[in-house]
Amino acid sequence: xxxxxxxxxxxxxxxxxxxxxxxxxxxxxxxxxxxxxxxxxxxxxxxxxxxxxxxxxxxxxxxxxxxxxxxxxxxxxxxxxxxxxxxxxxxxxxxxxxxxxxxxxxxxxxx
Amino acid sequence: xxxxxxxxxxxxxxxxxxxxxxxxxxxxxxxxxxxxxxxxxxxxxxxxxxxxxxxxxxxxxxxxxxxxxxxxxxxxxxxxxxxxxxxxxxxxxxxxxxxxxxxxxxxxxxxxxxx
Numbered sequence: 001x002x003x004x005x006x007x008x009x010x011x012x013x014x015x016x017x018x019x020x021x022x023x024x025x026x027x028x029x030x031x032x033x034x035x036x037x038x039x040x041x042x043x044x045x046x047x048x049x050x051x052x053x054x055x056x057x058x059x060x061x062x063x064x065x066x067x068x069x070x071x072x073x074x075x076x077x078x079x080x081x082x083x084x085x086x087x088x089x090x091x092x093x094x095x096x097x098x099x100x101x102x103x104x105x106x107x108x109x110x111x
Numbered sequence: 112x113x114x115x116x117x118x119x120x121x122x123x124x125x126x127x128x129x130x131x132x133x134x135x136x137x138x139x140x141x142x143x144x145x146x147x148x149x150x151x152x153x154x155x156x157x158x159x160x161x162x163x164x165x166x167x168x169x170x171x172x173x174x175x176x177x178x179x180x181x182x183x184x185x186x187x188x189x190x191x192x193x194x195x196x197x198x199x200x201x202x203x204x205x206x207x208x209x210x211x212x213x214x215x216x217x218x219x220x221x222x223x224x225x226x
Contacts, residue, residue, distance in 0.1 A: 008151075032213045043115075043201055043217040044154065088153050092213040097144075097167025099213060101153030 003027050006089055006102025015111050019076040023089035023102045026070065030091040033065050034099065035074045038086045047087075048074070079109045113138070115204050115218030123224045124192050132187045132221045134202030142166075142207030143185040144215055145177055148199040154217075160185055161207040189223075197225045 006023045013019055021035075031052055036044035048063045050056050050072075056063045062075040072091075076083055086106050090099040116135045124130050136143050142161040146154035156169035160179035179185045183204075189196055199222050203215035 004153075006153075034214075036217070041222075043199075043219045046214070046216055049214055090153070097159040097212060098156035098169060099154075099215065101155075103151070103153050 004089065004091055004100045004102045006105055008103050008105060010106040010108060012108045012110060013079055015079060015081060015109055017079050017109070019079050019083070019107060019109075021074040021076075021087050021089075021105050021107070023072050023091075024070055025072070025091055025100075027091070027093065027100070028067075028070070029093040029095070030100075031094050032092040032099070033063070033072050034090040035061075035063055036088040036090060038088060038104065040085075044088055081109050081111050084108050115202055115216055117200075117202050117218040117221050119221060120219065121222045121224075123226065125226050126192055126194060128192050128225075129188065129190045130192060130223060132189075132200050132202075132223075133184065134187070134204075134218060135184045136202075136204030137216060140204035140206055140216075141183055142205045142212055143179055143183065144203045144205070145185070145187045146201040146203065146217075147171075148201055148220070150198075154201055157187070159212070161212065166212075192225045194225050197223060199223075 034049040035047045038044040064073045086104040088104045089102045144159040145157040148154040158177045159167040199220040203217045205215045
């Protein structure tokens, strides 16, 4: 079992929809939880990160961490065609030097 | 401010050759990490350097090596290239240290094709 599981999709939604992206993990030592956005043939861009548990909001994006369920989510409100990309979740522990990534979920927002 | 920069952007090599990839971190960042991303997969950790010392190494063979220079830039070297080394190689920088080591910002990557 991989440490981080993420449904690769693809996920297709109409413009303006609320998008929910999710990852599960198995390592209870993870304390850092990140979401990256990656456009085709580009490097990943850090969208949000959370330390430990709880929610974090930034504009149209909300990140949630549920450590009891080992489950993290990213919500995108009022989705736009420019949000079409691959979304990667990533996690790490205080004692480590590496982020563990999911496979990424491909999102397409259609006009 | 400039983000993480990497060179070259694309590279084509043949099996058995050696390659050197270069990275300059965000100004003020002291830590550089390298990741390999194969098509359809998430990035896989190769190395992290902080203050010119190797802090962590992923599950990659000894053909992979890296170093960090006094100006915090970094090089990744791969010897005896295999077809399976074809991937996007990502450099990421961070402030480093205990609190800032894992909040990493990626560069655009170097796309390596091994024929």
